[in-house]
Amino acid sequence: MAGPLELGGPSYVSRRYFLKAGAALGGGLMIGWHPQQGAAADAQPFSPNAFLRIDRAGKVTFVCPAVEMGQGTYTSLPMLAAEELDVALDQISVEPSPPSDKLYGNPAVFNAQITGGSMSVHGFFKPLREAGAAARQMLMSAAAARLKVDIAELQTEPGAVVHAKSGTRLAYGALVDDAAKLPVPTGVALKDPANFRIIGTPAKRLDVAGKIDGTAVYGIDVKVPGMKVATVAASPVFGGKLASLDEAAALAVPGVRQIAKIDNAVAVIADHYWAARKGLEAARPKFDDGPHGGLSTSDVVAALAKAATERKGAVAERKGDADAAMANAEVKLDSTYENPFLAHATMEPMNCTVHVTPDGCDIWVGTQIPSIAQSVVSKALDLPLEKVRVHNHLLGGGFGRRLEFDFILQAALFAKQVKDPIKVIWSREEDIQHDMYRPYYYDRISAGLDGKGNILAWKHRIVGSAIVARFAPSAYKDDLDSDAVDGAIDLNYDLPNTYVDYVREEPFAIPTAFWRGVGPTRSAFVVEGFIDELAAAVNTDPVEFRRRLLVKSPRALHVLERAAALSGWGTPLGPRKGRGISVMKAMGSYIAQVAEVTVAPNGEVHVDRVVVAVDCGLAVNPDTIVAQMQSGIIFGITAVLWGEITIKNGRVEQSNFDDYRIVRLNEAPKIEVEIVKSNDEPSGIGEPGTCALAPAVVNAVYAATGVRVRKLPLKAALPGAS
Amino acid sequence: MVTLTVNGTKVSVEAAEDMPLLWVLRDLVGMTGTKFGCGIAQCGACTVHVDGEPRRACVSPIADVAGASITTIEGIGQTPEGKAVQRAWLDAEVVQCGYCQSGQIMSATALLANNQTPSDEDIDLAMAGNICRCGTYPRIREAIKLAAKSISGKGG
Numbered sequence: 029m030a031g032p033l034e035l036g037g038p039s040y041v042s043r044r045y046f047l048k049a050g051a052a053l054g055g056g057l058m059i060g061w062h063p064q065q066g067a068a069a070d071a072q073p074f075s076p077n078a079f080l081r082i083d084r085a086g087k088v089t090f091v092c093p094a095v096e097m098g099q100g101t102y103t104s105l106p107m108l109a110a111e112e113l114d115v116a117l118d119q120i121s122v123e124p125s126p127p128s129d130k131l132y133g134n135p136a137v138f139n140a141q142i143t144g145g146s147m148s149v150h151g152f153f154k155p156l157r158e159a160g161a162a163a164r165q166m167l168m169s170a171a172a173a174r175l176k177v178d179i180a181e182l183q184t185e186p187g188a189v190v191h192a193k194s195g196t197r198l199a200y201g202a203l204v205d206d207a208a209k210l211p212v213p214t215g216v217a218l219k220d221p222a223n224f225r226i227i228g229t230p231a232k233r234l235d236v237a238g239k240i241d242g243t244a245v246y247g248i249d250v251k252v253p254g255m256k257v258a259t260v261a262a263s264p265v266f267g268g269k270l271a272s273l274d275e276a277a278a279l280a281v282p283g284v285r286q287i288a289k290i291d292n293a294v295a296v297i298a299d300h301y302w303a304a305r306k307g308l309e310a311a312r313p314k315f316d317d318g319p320h321g322g323l324s325t326s327d328v329v330a331a332l333a334k335a336a337t338e339r340k341g342a343v344a345e346r347k348g349d350a351d352a353a354m355a356n357a358e359v360k361l362d363s364t365y366e367n368p369f370l371a372h373a374t375m376e377p378m379n380c381t382v383h384v385t386p387d388g389c390d391i392w393v394g395t396q397i398p399s400i401a402q403s404v405v406s407k408a409l410d411l412p413l414e415k416v417r418v419h420n421h422l423l424g425g426g427f428g429r430r431l432e433f434d435f436i437l438q439a440a441l442f443a444k445q446v447k448d449p450i451k452v453i454w455s456r457e458e459d460i461q462h463d464m465y466r467p468y469y470y471d472r473i474s475a476g477l478d479g480k481g482n483i484l485a486w487k488h489r490i491v492g493s494a495i496v497a498r499f500a501p502s503a504y505k506d507d508l509d510s511d512a513v514d515g516a517i518d519l520n521y522d523l524p525n526t527y528v529d530y531v532r533e534e535p536f537a538i539p540t541a542f543w544r545g546v547g548p549t550r551s552a553f554v555v556e557g558f559i560d561e562l563a564a565a566v567n568t569d570p571v572e573f574r575r576r577l578l579v580k581s582p583r584a585l586h587v588l589e590r591a592a593a594l595s596g597w598g599t600p601l602g603p604r605k606g607r608g609i610s611v612m613k614a615m616g617s618y619i620a621q622v623a624e625v626t627v628a629p630n631g632e633v634h635v636d637r638v639v640v641a642v643d644c645g646l647a648v649n650p651d652t653i654v655a656q657m658q659s660g661i662i663f664g665i666t667a668v669l670w671g672e673i674t675i676k677n678g679r680v681e682q683s684n685f686d687d688y689r690i691v692r693l694n695e696a697p698k699i700e701v702e703i704v705k706s707n708d709e710p711s712g713i714g715e716p717g718t719c720a721l722a723p724a725v726v727n728a729v730y731a732a733t734g735v736r737v738r739k740l741p742l743k744a745a746l747p748g749a750s
Numbered sequence: 751m752v753t754l755t756v757n758g759t760k761v762s763v764e765a766a767e768d769m770p771l772l773w774v775l776r777d778l779v780g781m782t783g784t785k786f787g788c789g790i791a792q793c794g795a796c797t798v799h800v801d802g803e804p805r806r807a808c809v810s811p812i813a814d815v816a817g818a819s820i821t822t823i824e825g826i827g828q829t830p831e832g833k834a835v836q837r838a839w840l841d842a843e844v845v846q847c848g849y850c851q852s853g854q855i856m857s858a859t860a861l862l863a864n865n866q867t868p869s870d871e872d873i874d875l876a877m878a879g880n881i882c883r884c885g886t887y888p889r890i891r892e893a894i895k896l897a898a899k900s901i902s903g904k905g906g
Contacts, residue, residue, distance in 0.1 A: 098847030098884045232843065239848030240836045242783015242823035246849060249782035257777060282766065300777030301786075302769045375787055375795060375849040375883050424785070424849030425883050456788045651843055655889070659846060662885025685792035685881060694874035696887040 074204035076163040076212055078131040079109060079156060086187050086201030088113070088120045093132035093141065093156075094148035095124060095396055097426035098659070099714040100652035101148045102235040105156060107648060108149075111226040112160030112219060114184040115200070122234055124420040127402040138500060141399040144431050144542065146615035146712025149648050153710050154218075161216040163207075170206035171198045221646065221707055230651035235422070247394035247421045248379045252449040255381065256285055258442060259304040259453055262293035262462050263315040265323075265678035266537035270294055271314045278311035287311065288445040295442040297450055305455065320537045320678040325468075328535040328675065329366070332470035336364075336491045341529030342507035344490075345517040348525035353485035357476025359565055365473065365554040366739040367492075369535075369673035370466035370543055371680075373688060376424020377459040380439035383449035388415030389440065390449070394423035396430040404433045405440045427663070428542035431499070432464050460688055461680040465673055466543030467493035468535055469512075471554045481566035483577070486526040488516055488554070493540040494532045507532060511542070515551030515719065520584035520613055521559070521577040538675065544663055545718040548614035553740065556610040556723030561736060570609050570727060571597055583643050583704075584611055587620040590641035590702055595622035604628070605636070608727025614719040615712025617644040618704075621661070623697075623724035627732045631746035635665050635697040635725055643704035645711045650703055653713050657701045660717020666691045668722040672741050752816045756781070757825025765812050772796045772807035775822060783823040783852050787881070794880030797853035797860075798822050804860040806879075823852035831862045831901060838897035846884035854880050858894050866902045868894060 074082040081089040090109060096102040102122045110117055125132040125141065133139040136151030164184060171189035172179040175196060183190050189198045221227070238244030263269060275287050278296050283303025288295045292315075296307035354360065381392040388411055395401050398418045406416045423430055439452040454462070469492035476485040494509035503510065512530050519526075534540075543549070563573035571592045578585040588611045595607060604627050611620040624637040640657050647653055670689040674681045682688040726737045729746070737745040753762045756779060763778045775781045775798070784807055787795030791806040798807045799821040826832030835858050838844075845851050854877070861868055861876035868876070873894050882890070 096847075100846070232840075233845065236840060236843075236845040236848065239845045239851050240823075240839045240855060241827055242781070242852055244848055245782070248786065251780065251782075300769075300773055302766070302773040302777070306766075373883060375785070375793070375847065375881065377786065423847060425847045427883070453786070456790075655843065655846060655886075658888050659885040662887060663883065684790055685788050686790065690793075690881045690883065691885075692879075692881060693877040693887040693890060696885070699888055 074163075074208045076166055076207070077159045079159045080113065080163050082163070082200055082204050084201045084204055086119065086199050088115050090120050090122050091125050092122050093125050093134065093152060094143040095394070095420060095423055095426070096235050097143070097394075097396065097423035097430065099148075099656060100233060100649060101143070103231055103233045104149050104649045104652055105152055106234065107226050107231055108153060108156035109160035111224055112157045113164050114186055116186040117226065117231055117234060119187055120234065125398065127398040127418045129399045138503070141397070142431065143396045143426070144428065145546070146714040146716070149710045150616060150712060157218050158216065161218055162213050165213050165216045166207040166210045167200055167203045169210055170203040174198070174203070174206060227648050228646065228650070231649050244422055246376055246424045247381070247392060248376055248424065248453060250381045250392040250421065250451060252381060252383060252392065255449040255451055256297045256299065256446070257301045257304050257453065258288070258295045258297040258450045259301060259308055259455060260293050260295045260438065260442070260458060261308055261313050262458065263317075264461060265315065265317040265321050266539065267318040267320045268292060268315045268678070269318060271316045273311040273313040275311065278307040281307040281310050286446060288442040290438065290441045293438060295452060297446055301453055317678055323536055323678040324676050325369070325674045328468055328538070329470065331535075332468065332491050332533050335531045335533040336470055336472050336489060339531045339533075341489055341531045343527075343529050344508055344513040345526055345528040347523070350485045350487050350525040350527035353525040354474070354476040354487065357484050358479045359477040360474065361558070361561055361565055362472075362474040363558055363561060363738055365471040365557060367469040367550045367553060368671065368740055369468050369538070369675075370667055370671045371460050371463040371673050371682070371688060372425075372427045372429035372543060373460060373690065374423075374425030374427060374429050377456055378429070378435040378454040379452060380436045381449060381451040382439045382443035384409065384440070384443045388417065389443075390417045390419065391436065391440070392419045392421065393436055394421045394430060395436065396423070396426050397433065401433050401436045404437055408437055408440055409444060427544040428546070429463065432541055434464065434539075456685070457683040460683050464539040464541035467495065467540040469550045473554055473558050475558070475562055477562065477566060481568055481573070483521075483523055483562065484525060486523045488528045489531065490516055490528070490551075491531045491533050493534050495540055495542055497532070499542070511547040513551070514547030515549075515612065515614060516547075516555060519555065520581035520611070522580045523577070544660070545614070545715040548612065548719040549664075549715070549722070552610060552612050552614070552719045553722040553726065556612060556720075557726050557738065560608070560723070560727040560730065564730070569598075574609070574611055578611070583618040584613060586704060587611060587618045587641040587643050590704070591620035591622050591639050594641065594700060594702060595624070595639040597622060604732055606728045606731030606733070608724045608729070608731055610720045610723040610727065612720055614716040617642060617711040617713060617716045619643075619716045619720045621720040621724040623721070623728045625725060625728040625732055627729060627746070633669055633725070633729060633742050633746065634695070637698045637700070638721070638724070639700045640717065641702045641704065642713070642716065643706055644713050644716075645706050645708035647703050647706070648710055653703055654701045656713045657717045658699050660715060660719075661699055661721050662691055662696055664718040664721030665697070665725070668725045668740060668742060670741050670743050672744065752812050754815055754817065755819045757821060757828070763812070767813035768811045770808050771798065771810040771812055771815055771820070774812050775807065781822055781824055785849055785852055787850065787853075792881070793850070794853040794857060795850050797856040797880065799856060799860060802863065804857055823856060826856060826859055829859065829863070831897070832859045834897040834900045835859045835862065835893070838893040838900065842889045842893035842896055844886050844889040844893050846886055850880060850882045854882065854890055858890070858897070861894065862897055862901060866898055868898055
């Protein structure tokens with residue numbers, strides 16, 4: 029399948045955020061990007077850029093370029109603009125951005141309107157502060173003109189321009205009409221971080237009020253006049269086709285209105301979900317399995333293993349001469365690591381509401397990719413881009429699942445056959461069995477050490493699906509998938525001779541996709557597990573072994589030292605308990621975790637405590653960083669203990685939370701987080717907590733039991749480890 | 751025609767007897783605060799109170815709750831425990847994506863209505879049926895303790 033995202037194109041970065049004054053509209057002048065965007069600005073006359081509007085009451089609307097899926101962007105991104113604009117956060121309301129790469133593309137994510145890779149704060153750190161600073165400058169210029177004073181005599185306080193000499197205070201709202209007539213300045217000086225008033229101070233989230241009283245609207249909560257509700261069944265075998273169904277039986281169910289079919293799936297459309305579901309059961313759809321009806325997980329693993337030994341890899345990193353160094357090594361280790369398929373299992377099942385009319389198409393959804401969704405549906409329905417209107421909503425979890433458009437395209441293809449708007453809701457079973465999965469990865473890794481325990485040679489081959497090749501084809505070059513090797517190259521460790529390569533092997537028809545922590549999550553399990561193996565092979569404490577290797581990476585060394593110290597590393601634990609450590613760089617952030625586990629005689633592993641030290645550069649909203657560490661760790665625990673999607677007869681064997689086990693409150697560890705104080709550029713925080721977790725736990729299991737786990741999940745590796 | 755009381759208001763709906771309360775609330779009554787997560791009483795996102803007791807609305811046929819008094823997330827703030835729990839949820843900054851939180855709050859409120867000094871084990875028991883994929887569990891525990899304190903007047 030061709031990817032939706034083509035990179036490159038005309039350079040617009042320099043003028044992307046600030047265009048010249050635009051057309052007059054309604055009650056005041058609006059400065060905008062293109063006039064049609066100004067419709068909403070009638071009531072909010074000052075709109076100096078695509079991110080900010082200010083009305084005459086001084087109320088600020090922040091149009092958020094990234095989506096809110098729990099990670100706190102609806103707070104951390106407005107904080108950036110508010111800092112420079114000089115407004116209090118409670119003056120701000122946040123709304124989702126309409127589809128536009130040009131206006132809302134993330135410079136750190138292909139310049140596209142994609143919320144992913146933990147890159148929202150990192151990518152928008154400068155643009156949003158510039159947006160706020162320019163708006164403030166315009167308000168100050170307007171005040172200077174009105175007061176007939178030099179702008180240098182003016183200052184701002186939250187929400188107002190102040191002329192101290194005359195004791196005059198002009199609220200922003202009183203200045204918006206004048207400010208809107210001014211040209212948008214460029215190159216406005218940004219604040220010295222020492223003067224930050226909002227950035228760096230824990231801020232209360234701006235998106236929570238509606239989430240505690242049931243008023244927040246997620247995609248699944250959308251109500252559109254005349255809307256019907258649909259549920260679907262797609263071929264249980266990947267690549268299969270819809271063969272037959274009992275339409276009459278489905279239509280006989282009270283409330284069922286219509287059946288819609290596409291190549292590989294059927295939708296039953298009804299007055300409400302329950303009727304749709306009963307209708308679907310009555311329809312008893314049958315499918316042609318196609319070529320993959322006999323596929324099993326073991327076939328996938330066998331193909332990966334074969335590729336690992338027989339195929340030529342694309343070189344990801346070559347330093348020195350690893351083969352020659354290996355030949356001279358006194359101690360040699362060679363291991364195979366395996367990461368299983370995983371589902372995302374967002375709490376809000378996949379859903380999408382679509383209305384196709386003669387005039388175009390409206391889509392109500394929660395998506396990480398609004399512009400891609402628009403483009404894909406415009407092509408599929410043969411509509412001009414601007415006729416496809418995407419109304420984005422809060423996401424009940426993303427984790428990479430809502431980076432995909434499959435369920436949106438499917439809903440559009442069904443909606444095309446229906447007069448009314450339809451809300452397509454997947455059952456949980458459909459959601460688990462038609463996910464796009466974190467790929468199965470098969471890694472061969474080896475190292476050679478001298479008699480003193482120094483690593484002389486390091487070789488690592490990564491075999492698995494190339495997600496980038498599908499998601500962003502033009503970023504896939506020379507058979508090398510940058511995500512597949514992320515976290516396996518450019519290690520913090522000082523290694524003299526390295527050779528890392530990648531072999532692309534797609535798992536037959538099983539669709540694959542990004543999953544929280546992406547490449548670094550898979551790589552960290554391998555690299556940090558293997559480093560622990562090496563430490564054990566030369567009888568060295570795992571922290572001490574890493575410490576020696578991190579002499580040239582002070583930030584990594586610091587988090588290692590902090591996590592070890594906070595955890596009480598080296599102090600005794602009870603029987604069947606152990607501590608494990610991991611340290612890595614992920615999404616630009618340095619992170620170390622120490623996990624403490626208890627392994628029951630039957631092999632059940634309980635993660636008792638996780639200590640984290642993280643250096644993510646400047647901490648924009650420190651409480652969100654703590655929350656994302658807790659979140660990433662708990663997400664990772666589900667995966668390391670039990671997470672596994674398996675295939676039998678071409679079908680996913682798991683279907684719901686009874687057989688796809690998720691960690692629960694009573695199973696969650698104590699988590700302690702230390703954020704390293706830093707003025708470095710902010711880096712990612714939504715995913716690193718997940719990335720570092722699995723190896724810390726696996727290494728702790730080794731410390732507790734002596735059992736070295738190289739294949740996840742633990743439940744499969746430790747059946748009755750007594 | 752089935753009649754029930756939702757957050758103190760009498761509601762009559764035309765629904766098949768086996769239609770779960772969840773879909774009656776969401777698709778017939780139009781109250782979407784109660785969430786669909788699994789459909790098999792495994793995740794707790796659909797938790798409501800039926801005559802004061804926590805119940806998974808996704809597996810509660812409407813015929814079984816006819817005449818009952820239903821409290822949902824939209825109405826839970828009217829009870830002292832519910833109000834304290836919502837306040838604590840804000841103070842502890844529990845929420846992330848928020849999708850499971852309606853159910854979490856309903857389970858926590860039911861716990862505190864019966865037990866105003868819950869131990870960690872009590873919290874484990876009451877909350878183990880509610881899945882959160884964002885991993886807000888440590889803060890849920892903290893918030894329940896905060897709410898308990900404020901209800902029992904020992905601080906908060």
